[in-house]
Amino acid sequence: MSLREAAVSRTFIQGMPKAELHIHIEGSLEPELMFEIAGRNGVSLRYASVEEARRAYDFSDLQSFLDLYYEGMQVLLNERDFYDLTWAYLQRASAQNVRHAEIFFDPQAHTDRGVPFETVITGIRRALEDGEQQLGISSELIMCFLRHLSAEAAMETLHSSLPFWKWIVAVGLDSSEVGHPPEDFKAVFDEARKHGLLTVAHAGEEGPPEYIWQALDDLKVARIDHGVRCVEDPKLVERLREEQIPLTVCPLSNVKLRVFDSIQDHDLKRMLDLGLCVTVNSDDPAYFGGYIDENFEAAREGLGLSRDDIYRLVKNSFQASFLSAAKKQRLLRELDDYFASRLTGRLR
Ligand code: HPA
Ligand code: ZN
Numbered sequence: 196m197s198l199r200e201a202a203v204s205r206t207f208i209q210g211m212p213k214a215e216l217h218i219h220i221e222g223s224l225e226p227e228l229m230f231e232i233a234g235r236n237g238v239s240l241r242y243a244s245v246e247e248a249r250r251a252y253d254f255s256d257l258q259s260f261l262d263l264y265y266e267g268m269q270v271l272l273n274e275r276d277f278y279d280l281t282w283a284y285l286q287r288a289s290a291q292n293v294r295h296a297e298i299f300f301d302p303q304a305h306t307d308r309g310v311p312f313e314t315v316i317t318g319i320r321r322a323l324e325d326g327e328q329q330l331g332i333s334s335e336l337i338m339c340f341l342r343h344l345s346a347e348a349a350m351e352t353l354h355s356s357l358p359f360w361k362w363i364v365a366v367g368l369d370s371s372e373v374g375h376p377p378e379d380f381k382a383v384f385d386e387a388r389k390h391g392l393l394t395v396a397h398a399g400e401e402g403p404p405e406y407i408w409q410a411l412d413d414l415k416v417a418r419i420d421h422g423v424r425c426v427e428d429p430k431l432v433e434r435l436r437e438e439q440i441p442l443t444v445c446p447l448s449n450v451k452l453r454v455f456d457s458i459q460d461h462d463l464k465r466m467l468d469l470g471l472c473v474t475v476n477s478d479d480p481a482y483f484g485g486y487i488d489e490n491f492e493a494a495r496e497g498l499g500l501s502r503d504d505i506y507r508l509v510k511n512s513f514q515a516s517f518l519s520a521a522k523k524q525r526l527l528r529e530l531d532d533y534f535a536s537r538l539t540g541r542l543r
Pocket of ligand 1 (some may be wrong): 196222257264369370371397400448478479
């Protein structure tokens with residue numbers, strides 16, 4: 196095997212230091228843990244077994260996934276459940292050498308079931324602190340508003356989260372996209388920015404390029420989550436390229452939710468070649484068949500990504516993160532050392 200081929204092997208991807216910027220913590224709930232938590236909380240599940248749950252994860256679009264996603268997370272009731280959920284993700288991420296994670300959570304999906312906001316965020320936060328100390332993973336939390344609910348409900352959630360803003364770096368927008376344009380949430384995002392929170396939004400996953408324009412112009416987002424439909428609008432591509440707005444792309448998610456027919460049809464490589472600031476992420480790994488490495492591996496294999504493509508994707512993820520300039524520099528140096536050592540054979 197040539198050095199070039201060896202440089203993009205599965206082990207090369209696994210050992211690469213990386214950042215994950217698009218992961219819904221509730222979407223990392225593996226069926227095994229769902230059953231364990233359901234058992235101790237006395238919640239009944241519609242699945243007879245872990246295998247049956249996995250077999251049900253066969254989606255036709257975003258909504259068909261969201262229906263099971265909201266159902267699955269109903270087992271989460273106590274602080275310990277949110278801790279265990281987050282800790283399990285961090286252990287998986289650590290095994291794949293994720294050095295920094297910016298994690299979404301959906302408070303309304305819990306508070307609407309009677310679980311207090313404080314229970315949710317305290318459980319998640321305690322695990323993140325342990326992740327930093329025991330696994331060396333730094334992290335940030337992004338609070339998402341459910342766009343199928345009203346802008347007023349989002350504003351109430353923003354205000355009720357005030358005591359915890361010290362633990363939240365940004366707000367985001369997720370759930371059913373089509374029919375729920377970003378512009379509807381302008382006032383909430385204005386309010387969040389007024390208080391020093393950054394903003395991101397899911398846009399252009401199933402929704403049209405117009406939603407990406409709105410996320411940029413109305414919500415003043417620092418990044419677009421997904422954004423793959425931008426390629427339909429050359430003016431938008433030009434804007435995203437010029438301003439190097441990061442796009443947190445999730446290849447396996449897009450195939451599972453039928454945004455693309457297959458991984459070979461995914462526009463990731465095309466977007467990179469257009470000069471866009473693209474990153475690779477797992478979205479909802481327990482439901483879509485893989486964590487960040489499996490996403491890199493699927494894209495590498497399906498799209499023939501080169502070593503340089505992979506380097507750019509990872510470099511983009513550090514640069515697009517909400518880390519300080521000093522921490523970005525440290526991780527970028529680590530990345531450069533990793534690539535250089537693997538090429539010269541200095542290490543291993
Ligand atoms: N899109 C929108 N909302 C979501 C997703 C997604 O991929 N995952 C969890 N909530
Ligand atoms: Zn998402």
